[in-house]
Amino acid sequence: MPRPFGARNDKNFMEKINIKIDGKEYSADSGQTILEVARENGIDVPSLCYHPDLQTRSTCRMCLVEIKGQKDLKTSCSTPVAENMEVLTESPRINRARKINLELIFAQHQEECPDCVWFFNCQLLKLAKRFGVKITRFPDRKIQRKITQCGPIVFDQTKCIDCRNCVDVCPVDFLSVENRGADISIENSQDEWKECIACGQCILHCPVGAIEGVGEFEEAQELGIKKKKMRVVQFAPAIRTSIGEEFDLKPGEIVTGQLVAALRKLGFDKVFDTSVGADFTTFEEAGELLERLKSGKNLPAFSSCCPSWVKFVEFYYPEFVPNLCTSRSPQTMLGGVIKNYWAQKEGFKPEDIEVVSVMPCVAKKYEIKREEMKINGLFPVDKVLTTREIAYLIKKNKIDLKNIAAGEADDPFGMPSGAGVIYGASGGVFESALRTVYFKATGKNPAGDEFKRVRGQEGIKINEITIGDKIIKSVVVNGIRNARKMLEELKKNPQAFQAMEVMACPGGCIGGGGQPVPTNSQLRKKRAAALYDIDAKKEFRCAHENPALQKVYKEFFVSEEIIRPILHTSYAPKKKSAIMTLKNSKETR
Amino acid sequence: MADLIEKIKDSGLTGRGGAGFPTGKKWEAVKSTPGKKKFVIANGSEGEPAVGKDGWLLENYPEEIIAGIRLALETFKAQKAFIYLNKNYFEKYSENLKKIIRELPIEIFREPGGYLCGEETTLIESLENKRLEPRNKPPYPTEAGLENCPTLVNNLETFYAVAQIAKGEYKQERLYTISGDVSHPGVFELPENWPIEKILHKTLNWPIEDFFVQVGGGASGVILTMEELENKVTGSGAIVVYDRKKTDPGTLMKKWLDFYFQENCGKCVPCREGVYRLRELLKQEEINWELVKEVCLVLREASFCPLGKSVAAPLESLIMKVIKR
Ligand code: SF4
Ligand code: SF4
Ligand code: SF4
Ligand code: FES
Numbered sequence: 001m002p003r004p005f006g007a008r009n010d011k012n013f014m015e016k017i018n019i020k021i022d023g024k025e026y027s028a029d030s031g032q033t034i035l036e037v038a039r040e041n042g043i044d045v046p047s048l049c050y051h052p053d054l055q056t057r058s059t060c061r062m063c064l065v066e067i068k069g070q071k072d073l074k075t076s077c078s079t080p081v082a083e084n085m086e087v088l089t090e091s092p093r094i095n096r097a098r099k100i101n102l103e104l105i106f107a108q109h110q111e112e113c114p115d116c117v118w119f120f121n122c123q124l125l126k127l128a129k130r131f132g133v134k135i136t137r138f139p140d141r142k143i144q145r146k147i148t149q150c151g152p153i154v155f156d157q158t159k160c161i162d163c164r165n166c167v168d169v170c171p172v173d174f175l176s177v178e179n180r181g182a183d184i185s186i187e188n189s190q191d192e193w194k195e196c197i198a199c200g201q202c203i204l205h206c207p208v209g210a211i212e213g214v215g216e217f218e219e220a221q222e223l224g225i226k227k228k229k230m231r232v233v234q235f236a237p238a239i240r241t242s243i244g245e246e247f248d249l250k251p252g253e254i255v256t257g258q259l260v261a262a263l264r265k266l267g268f269d270k271v272f273d274t275s276v277g278a279d280f281t282t283f284e285e286a287g288e289l290l291e292r293l294k295s296g297k298n299l300p301a302f303s304s305c306c307p308s309w310v311k312f313v314e315f316y317y318p319e320f321v322p323n324l325c326t327s328r329s330p331q332t333m334l335g336g337v338i339k340n341y342w343a344q345k346e347g348f349k350p351e352d353i354e355v356v357s358v359m360p361c362v363a364k365k366y367e368i369k370r371e372e373m374k375i376n377g378l379f380p381v382d383k384v385l386t387t388r389e390i391a392y393l394i395k396k397n398k399i400d401l402k403n404i405a406a407g408e409a410d411d412p413f414g415m416p417s418g419a420g421v422i423y424g425a426s427g428g429v430f431e432s433a434l435r436t437v438y439f440k441a442t443g444k445n446p447a448g449d450e451f452k453r454v455r456g457q458e459g460i461k462i463n464e465i466t467i468g469d470k471i472i473k474s475v476v477v478n479g480i481r482n483a484r485k486m487l488e489e490l491k492k493n494p495q496a497f498q499a500m501e502v503m504a505c506p507g508g509c510i511g512g513g514g515q516p517v518p519t520n521s522q523l524r525k526k527r528a529a530a531l532y533d534i535d536a537k538k539e540f541r542c543a544h545e546n547p548a549l550q551k552v553y554k555e556f557f558v559s560e561e562i563i564r565p566i567l568h569t570s571y572a573p574k575k576k577s578a579i580m581t582l583k584n585s586k587e588t589r
Numbered sequence: 590m591a592d593l594i595e596k597i598k599d600s601g602l603t604g605r606g607g608a609g610f611p612t613g614k615k616w617e618a619v620k621s622t623p624g625k626k627k628f629v630i631a632n633g634s635e636g637e638p639a640v641g642k643d644g645w646l647l648e649n650y651p652e653e654i655i656a657g658i659r660l661a662l663e664t665f666k667a668q669k670a671f672i673y674l675n676k677n678y679f680e681k682y683s684e685n686l687k688k689i690i691r692e693l694p695i696e697i698f699r700e701p702g703g704y705l706c707g708e709e710t711t712l713i714e715s716l717e718n719k720r721l722e723p724r725n726k727p728p729y730p731t732e733a734g735l736e737n738c739p740t741l742v743n744n745l746e747t748f749y750a751v752a753q754i755a756k757g758e759y760k761q762e763r764l765y766t767i768s769g770d771v772s773h774p775g776v777f778e779l780p781e782n783w784p785i786e787k788i789l790h791k792t793l794n795w796p797i798e799d800f801f802v803q804v805g806g807g808a809s810g811v812i813l814t815m816e817e818l819e820n821k822v823t824g825s826g827a828i829v830v831y832d833r834k835k836t837d838p839g840t841l842m843k844k845w846l847d848f849y850f851q852e853n854c855g856k857c858v859p860c861r862e863g864v865y866r867l868r869e870l871l872k873q874e875e876i877n878w879e880l881v882k883e884v885c886l887v888l889r890e891a892s893f894c895p896l897g898k899s900v901a902a903p904l905e906s907l908i909m910k911v912i913k914r
Contacts, residue, residue: 184855
């Protein structure tokens with residue numbers, strides 16, 4: 001995403017300069033903004049619309065500062081530093097303007113705090129307290145606005161403060177600013193050629209919780225009622241290094257054991273690890289990749305674990321649908337294995353089991369409802385809760401995740417390989433597949449870091465991978481805008497790649513739309529690094545080494561006829577889905 | 590030729606669009622910023638009530654405007670110039686302008702929106718077919734304007750003045766649009782340093798009755814009383830005379846706010862919300878003047894662009910000097 005000033009991205013222009021903030025000297029890089037420098041030095045300048053992932057729009061006007069020698073107050077998020085600049089971030093003049101401004105913002109925003117993504121971390125409330133704002137001098141202006149839903153995403157205009165972060169972050173331009181002045185509103189696209197792919201990035205980047213996943217958080221509460229004989233929960237790879245943030249732990253802190261214990265305390269009968277599902281996915285996908293490389297058909301092979309990416313292909317690039325690997329995503333993979341293999345073994349009927357997934361992702365809510373997912377008429381997963389939702393439940397039940405004694409996930413799906421864990425980071429799916437491809441091609445396991453090159457947060461990573469006598473031209477992508485570029489490239493040059501991994505969210509699932517707020521590249525880096533730490537310490541780094549997986553294949557998946565319906569799915573071009581109106585707007589003024 | 594910029598600087602000419610930035614400095618910035626291409630834009634958006642001088646120039650001195658634009662094109666070796674006209678002016682003057690332009694690389698552009706399009710970065714957005722709202726500054730248009738290239742945006746009258754400077758005929762005059770409760774409304778060319786009082790007398794517009802004036806523009810202009818007429822005219826050169834007996838201040842405020850309500854783009858909080866709240870506040874039986882003033886303050890201090898910043902001045906001065914609250 002382009003940034004107007006970005007010395008950090010543009011090393012050539014970096015130059016050290018000196019500035020004074022609130023009377024103290026600081027050194028800064030030319031091209032940085034005042035806000036960036038202030039933040040780096042622990043000075044808390046209020047802001048709402050500023051987001052390090054996005055281009056600066058300066059719509060909220062909260063970050064005003066005084067600059068010596070300049071008549072007008074300036075927004076620090078948009079003003080680059082200059083040599084010898086003297087800045088004040090607090091003064092009676094600034095605070096007076098900020099306070100009234102904040103009141104005006106509040107009067108746009110219909111508070112629904114207990115039910116909000118930001119409840120435990122709300123900037124608005126913090127600022128209100130800091131500036132002693134009376135929230136009631138102006139009547140709420142947007143009570144009568146509408147609430148819409150598209151797929152699993154709910155857009156609530158009554159809370160929107162018109163900052164436009166969602167519009168800028170949406171990779172498919174599904175959201176747009178309509179009308180002018182006080183009538184401005186953020187609208188879902190009615191364009192028949194535009195579709196929301198449910199990535200949830202708009203949720204993460206909305207400063208005031210005006211967009212949320214469906215059921216957030218009402219649905220989480222229904223969990224209290226057990227509806228079936230056996231209730232199973234599985235948790236995704238990317239959760240274990242992110243959920244700690246919800247409990248004031250350091251970003252990237254590994255809390256797998258505590259999470260398991262907390263889930264158990266919430267009353268689930270069994271706690272399984274979706275990373276084991278990922279091992280199944282790897283195993284199947286590696287097979288597909290090898291087969292396609294051999295036959296030359298449907299190349300490049302596309303990864304298909306990310307439902308937003310899958311939907312993107314189905315809707316925007318249907319000509320590429322055959323390229324998607326048919327292996328299921330880890331959660332529906334494991335769901336299928338649980339309801340078929342495990343059910344049989346434990347003496348349950350598939351319909352006696354409720355499978356709940358804890359995912360870093362909102363699109364997973366959509367994925368489980370896809371008709372193509374059904375096995376013998378039954379959905380493999382019944383419910384998806386996001387990282388945020390499960391954190392909310394844990395807090396609500398007064399479970400102290402920080403200090404709870406660590407538990408262990410249940411057999412037989414509690415012990416993943418390292419490959420299954422790195423699924424949560426961009427490059428992880430492909431690296432896992434490569435480890436198994438390597439084994440299948442050479443009969444040996446690769447060194448743990450053999451395919452390290454595909455890791456990292458960059459949006460597009462192009463690599464030629466040599467395995468035995470094979471060279472695989474590959475690209476690993478995160479972010480749908482980048483994916484679009486690569487698909488356009490493929491249209492021009494179909495031979496450009498043979499394998500392509502795509503995750504819709506920045507950095508992969510660790511930056512997923514269901515993850516804790518706030519989000520930024522530093523946090524994502526730490527969450528990812530921790531996953532690789534787990535991997536490095538694992539006895540088994542490859543999916544095919546996982547004894548649980550080997551056992552299931554030996555006992556159950558003995559033929560293609562059994563494997564196909566349970567471990568694979570299908571895709572087809574999709575039409576635009578309906579935009580539902582949950583609450584209609586009335587006359588607004 | 591090389592010293593045209595020096596001549597402009599020596600003349601002390603400031604932009605006639607309203608912001609009053611020194612023209613020589615602007616030209617120098619465009620000249621000295623390297624760019625693949627450069628552009629020149631003559632701004633004839635003229636969307637504020639009670640301002641009519643650009644129309645008057647288009648009617649009477651189109652050759653001079655184009656001479657000024659041509660000088661800019663030559664000075665910057667610019668690729669292209671635009672004459673940016675509001676819908677009325679476009680309909681009325683395009684044909685005639687084209688006859689004067691002939692082979693010059695000057696395009697006449699029809700403004701797609703309202704008042705805000707006169708703001709230079711919004712104007713550029715509109716030329717690029719984007720949503721009509723201002724850009725962050727910096728970068729300034731002189732560094733990265735149209736197509737991100739160095740771009741000069743000047744008011745039509747500024748080009749007219751530059752043409753005179755080049756010929757050595759500039760007389761430190763500017764155009765005044767006089768309207769309201771006067772007997773000889775119109776556009777007048779008079780010395781730029783004359784006090785309002787002298788201008789009203791000279792144009793035979795001195796009202797006999799008790800009055801106050803709005804100076805600068807018919808929406809953004811500040812209110813001055815009879816005692817303050819030794820001041821010079823600022824902004825885009827408008828003087829609106831209000832007969833105290835005939836003028837209801839409430840109606841006047843409503844008129845201004847309706848205008849701003851209609852014309853603001855909605856991008857930033859203070860202007861979008863502030864203008865809305867002011868309109869609501871002034872509809873009340875009992876007006877909460879304190880709150881009105883607070884909202885004015887945030888508009889002035891925190892708005893994104895000149896439109897929002899300018900809402901406060903007329904209101905605050907009217908409230909203080911005429912309504913006396
Ligand atoms: S969920 Fe993703 S695709 Fe849908 S509107 Fe939000 S950002 Fe856009
Ligand atoms: S929905 Fe949220 S992110 Fe989008 S404009 Fe409104 S407040 Fe900003
Ligand atoms: S002040 Fe703000 S809302 Fe008003 S016109 Fe300028 S940018 Fe738009
Ligand atoms: S944070 Fe700078 S204007 Fe919103």
